[in-house]
Amino acid sequence: MADVIREIFSAPVLVRALIVGILVSLCAALLGVSLVLKRFSMIGDGLSHVGFGALAVATVMNLAPMAVAIPVVIAAAFILLRLSSNGKIKGDAAIALISTGALAVGVMAVSMSSGMNIDINSYLFGSIISVSGSDVVVSVVLAAVVLAMFVFFYTKIFAITFDESFSRATGINANLYNMLIALLTAVTIVIGMRLMGSMLISSLIIFPALCSMRVFRSFRSVTICSAVIAVVTFITGMMISYAADTPCGASIVCVNIVVFAGFFAVGKIRGRNG
Numbered sequence: 001m002a003d004v005i006r007e008i009f010s011a012p013v014l015v016r017a018l019i020v021g022i023l024v025s026l027c028a029a030l031l032g033v034s035l036v037l038k039r040f041s042m043i044g045d046g047l048s049h050v051g052f053g054a055l056a057v058a059t060v061m062n063l064a065p066m067a068v069a070i071p072v073v074i075a076a077a078f079i080l081l082r083l084s085s086n087g088k089i090k091g092d093a094a095i096a097l098i099s100t101g102a103l104a105v106g107v108m109a110v111s112m113s114s115g116m117n118i119d120i121n122s123y124l125f126g127s128i129i130s131v132s133g134s135d136v137v138v139s140v141v142l143a144a145v146v147l148a149m150f151v152f153f154y155t156k157i158f159a160i161t162f163d164e165s166f167s168r169a170t171g172i173n174a175n176l177y178n179m180l181i182a183l184l185t186a187v188t189i190v191i192g193m194r195l196m197g198s199m200l201i202s203s204l205i206i207f208p209a210l211c212s213m214r215v216f217r218s219f220r221s222v223t224i225c226s227a228v229i230a231v232v233t234f235i236t237g238m239m240i241s242y243a244a245d246t247p248c249g250a251s252i253v254c255v256n257i258v259v260f261a262g263f264f265a266v267g268k269i270r271g272r273n274g
Helices: 001-011 012-037 043-060 065-085 092-111 120-125 134-150 154-162 162-171 174-198 203-213 221-242 248-273
Strands: none
Touching: 001 203, 012 043, 012 134, 012 174, 012 221, 043 065, 043 174, 043 203, 043 221, 065 092, 065 134, 092 248, 120 248, 134 154, 134 162, 134 174, 134 221, 154 174, 162 203, 162 248, 174 203, 174 248, 203 221, 203 248
């Protein structure tokens, strides 16, 4: 184990992946609590598919992937909110509509590109070596913004998460803060896709929140526990991926599954004793 840790910190590409992964895990875990409680957790899955489509099209057109994906995914997040709030298309249907369409566009773009060596697996399932130095700079800046805005607007996010109707009655602009959550989620999805892949990035949003909710009850406790779980499972999954030469995203998800099983068991035991 010590040798694996030493080798990870001695390789620049692995250090870059570690930095980006920890930041993305923190952002995803903090936002995941609100998304799960608002029954909108699958937005991460939908936005990641949109991100895949944007990254694929940008690569085929020789454009900067991040520069294209960020505004596209943010726009998709706002569209999802609009479609869900107007009552004509339910949230899950809106997510399915946009995500499958974007995924199809991405696959078509890759399949129609001639003479290009595009590793579609790294887009779908993530890759440690795909994180470049410029990705780290962009990710650190964006993750810092996400974390700062979450902390600054914590009380408002807490209010609309538990009782949106009451929040509106007290004068809180719920639509604005719903858009803020969607914006922060979109940014988190984009900066994490290169590492986790479009098919697995939503696991960082869902698993830590569900784990902590099995044991804790207060919003603050659940949020803190989710952040700790997300960082620990990411680091553990990355070490397993490096040591066993397995896909990074899949390794992290498998660790999350084991941790969820443990928290589920603890929750059951506490429920019986309570």
